[in-house]
Amino acid sequence: MLIVYLLWITVVFGGMFMGLGSIREMAQSGFDPALALNTFLYLGCALYGMPKLIKLVFKRG
Amino acid sequence: MPEFQIFGIDVVKTMLQGTHALMVGTWLVFDFVVYWLHFDIKNPAVPLTRRIERAHVMHGIDRVVAYIFILTLPIGIALSYASGTALFTTNWLNWKHVLYGVIVVAALVLIPVSGSALRNLKAIQEGVSNPDELNRQIKRDMNFAMPVVFLVWILIIVMSALSLLNLETPEDQEYIFRKTGAEIAKPAR
Numbered sequence: 001m002l003i004v005y006l007l008w009i010t011v012v013f014g015g016m017f018m019g020l021g022s023i024r025e026m027a028q029s030g031f032d033p034a035l036a037l038n039t040f041l042y043l044g045c046a047l048y049g050m051p052k053l054i055k056l057v058f059k060r061g
Numbered sequence: 062m063p064e065f066q067i068f069g070i071d072v073v074k075t076m077l078q079g080t081h082a083l084m085v086g087t088w089l090v091f092d093f094v095v096y097w098l099h100f101d102i103k104n105p106a107v108p109l110t111r112r113i114e115r116a117h118v119m120h121g122i123d124r125v126v127a128y129i130f131i132l133t134l135p136i137g138i139a140l141s142y143a144s145g146t147a148l149f150t151t152n153w154l155n156w157k158h159v160l161y162g163v164i165v166v167a168a169l170v171l172i173p174v175s176g177s178a179l180r181n182l183k184a185i186q187e188g189v190s191n192p193d194e195l196n197r198q199i200k201r202d203m204n205f206a207m208p209v210v211f212l213v214w215i216l217i218i219v220m221s222a223l224s225l226l227n228l229e230t231p232e233d234q235e236y237i238f239r240k241t242g243a244e245i246a247k248p249a250r
Contacts, residue, residue: 003127007172010131011165017138018158025149034155041162045169 008053015046077140084129084136085221091122091129092214096207102178103203105196109186116179123175130168134161153227160216160223167209167216174206 019042022035065072098115101107141148149155181195189195 003124003131006131007127007168010134011169014134015165018134018162021149022155029150032155034152034159035149037159038155038162041159041166045162045165048169 004056008049008056011049012046012053015042015044015049017042019043019046071143074140074143077136077143081133081136081140084133085217088126088129088133089214089217091126092210092217095119095122095126096210096214099203099207102182103200109182113179113182113186116182120176120179130164137161153223157220157223160220164213164216167213170209171206174202177202 019039022038022042026032026035026039098119101115102112102119104112138148140146141151141154146154178199181199185192185195
C-alpha cells in the first residue's frame with residue numbers, strides 16, 4: 001500500500017512543483033515551448049492524480 | 062549548496078550523479094526483462110506454472126521499477142541543485158523534463174494494467190469457469206502495455222544521451238568529476 005501512496009504523492013506534488021515552476025519561469029522570462037509543454041504535462045498529471053490521492057487518503061481514514 | 066569534498070571530488074554531487082545513473086540503468090535492464098517475460102505470460106500454450114512463475118517475476122520487477130520511478134524525479138531535482146544546473150532555465154534540461162513528463166503519462170496509463178496478468182493467471186489456476194476469456198484479457202492487456210513499455214525504454218535512452226551530451230566536466234581533468242584548480246579557484250555561486 002505504501003508504494004501506491006508514494007506513487008500518487010510523487011505524481012501530484014512532483015507535478016505541481018514542475019508545473020508551477022515552469023509557469024513562474026515563463027511569467028518572469030517569457031514564453032518557452034519546452035516550459036509550456038512541461039506545464040501542460042506535469043500540471044495535467046497533478047490534476048489527474050489529485051482526486052485519486054484524496055480518495056486514497058480518505059478511504060484509508 | 063555547501064560542498065563536501067574528498068581529494069577534490071564533490072561527494073554529494075558525484076553520489077547523486079551515480080545514484081541517478083544507476084537507477085536509470087536498472088530501469089533500462091528491468092524494462093528489457095519485462096518485455097522478454099511477457100511473451101511467455103500471454104501465451105496460453107506455455108504451461109500454467111511457468112506463466113505464473115514469470116508473472117511473479119514481472120510483478121516483482123514492476124515494484125522495483127515503481128520505486129525507481131518515484132525516486133528519479135526528487136533525486137534529479139536534488140542533483141540539479143547540487144551541480145548548479147538551473148532547474149527551469151537550462152534549455153536541454155527543460156526538454157529532458159518534457160520527455161520525463163511523457164514517461165509520467167505512460168506510467169499513469171500502465172497503472173490499471175499492472176498486476177492484472179498475475180491476478181488472472183492465479184484465477185485460472187484456481188479453476189474459474191472462463192479461462193479462455195481471462196487468457197484473452199491477459200493477451201489484450203499485454204499487447205496494450207508493451208508498446209508503452211517500449212516507448213518508456215526509448216525515452217530513457219534519449220534522456221540518457223541528452224544528459225551525457227550536456228554533462229558538465231571540467232577541462233583538463235585527471236579523473237571524471239575531479240575538479241580542476243581553475244574551477245576550485247572560481248568564486249562560489
